[in-house]
Amino acid sequence: MTLSNAEEQLMQLLWKKEKAFMKDLIDAYPDPKPATTTIATLLKRMQDKNFVDYVQYGRSREYFPLVKKKVYFSKQVNGMIKNFFNDSAAQFASFFTKETDLSQEELEDLKKLIDQRLKEERK
Amino acid sequence: MTLSNAEEQLMQLLWKKEKAFMKDLIDAYPDPKPATTTIATLLKRMQDKNFVDYVQYGRSREYFPLVKKKVYFSKQVNGMIKNFFNDSAAQFASFFTKETDLSQEELEDLKKLIDQRLKEERK
DNA sequence: GATTGTGTTCTACAAATGTAGAAATAAATT
């Protein structure tokens, strides 16, 4: 099951806020803001897909994500790796460092990160 | 303009083959193969979106991609970076190295790659 | 207690997507 674009956008907002009432979500949209019924529809569809749930607070609901951004994101990336790189994360990584513009500092940081990981693995 | 899932799948085949007649594309699908008219429809829609073109060879057409896999892919990644990481490729990179399972060798390779890039930049 | 603000549910509808039949066409083969 996947989120559509509009749903994913809304999910991003929810992830950022961790939990939110409809009003907060709509406020977070840039103008022109969608109709409340639009958001209500999206939220319901997302519930059906088991991406969000809510807690009833008095008469209104506080929504929260059922899926962690990390997990969702990983699936996205893994999908791409599968589709574009024959399932090789290394190939992806190589491509990634070549084709995105990381500044020198960013490259240094990334290198440090990899070093750390390598050290950890040696333990 | 984006490709739908079915379209993207077909595009992958076309990228792999570089160019192909409809028959070749359909052959490349796993069973159950889609109807030829299905593929014809997708190809036409992809033409409309300017993702493929063809050369008329006799009575039939040899299709080829108008958009490089690299370019298409970069846009995808950049979209994700924008959505998930506030436009920071570095943040993405960090996440990526943490959350995908790169083997030790792959990490080493990636490190080498980064070193090369850093050297180049210093020239 | 009447009014207002918020949220929910139901319904609707246009556009996009996934899929394919029918009919036409033309090249290749018998």
Added chain:
DNA sequence: AATTTATTTCTACATTTGTAGAACACAATC
């Protein structure tokens, strides 16, 4: 020349997506 094969174009139709009005509900406020 008649038949078969490959392809295309047109049309169709169910599903999903993006978007929102109408109507109802209830809590807060005047």
